[in-house]
Amino acid sequence: MSDLISREALLDYIDSTNEIKDWCLNRYSADWIYSFVKSAPAVDAAPVVHGRWERKRSNVYCTACGKGYRITNGGPNVMTFVYCPMCGARMDGKEDGADHE
Numbered sequence: 001m002s003d004l005i006s007r008e009a010l011l012d013y014i015d016s017t018n019e020i021k022d023w024c025l026n027r028y029s030a031d032w033i034y035s036f037v038k039s040a041p042a043v044d045a046a047p048v049v050h051g052r053w054e055r056k057r058s059n060v061y062c063t064a065c066g067k068g069y070r071i072t073n074g075g076p077n078v079m080t081f082v083y084c085p086m087c088g089a090r091m092d093g094k095e096d097g098a099d100h101e
């Protein structure tokens with residue numbers, strides 16, 4: 001399985017880590033390293049948005065987008081949905097904004 005890294009974070013990491021920077025600069029120019037990292041291929045990735053379901057009276061709301069769903073007898077129980085059907089937020093209860101996966 002492939003994982004993803006942030007191009008910006010990699011450049012920051014190279015900048016902030018003298019050991020890596022020294023190793024690289026002994027072999028390549030800084031311009032070459034930056035252009036290599038900047039030209040590396042990217043994949044389509046969307047940030048993971050976290051949310052949770054909040055029930056207010058006869059409605060359930062997504063905390064990420066605010067979309068509300070009416071609770072009806074015989075209808076699907078939205079609170080069991082792992083993702084919000086409207087915005088795709090992952091309903092794992094975290095509210096720390098978005099991260100990448």
Ligand SMILES: [Zn+2]
Pocket residue numbers: 051062063064065066067084085086087088089
């Ligand atoms: Zn939502």
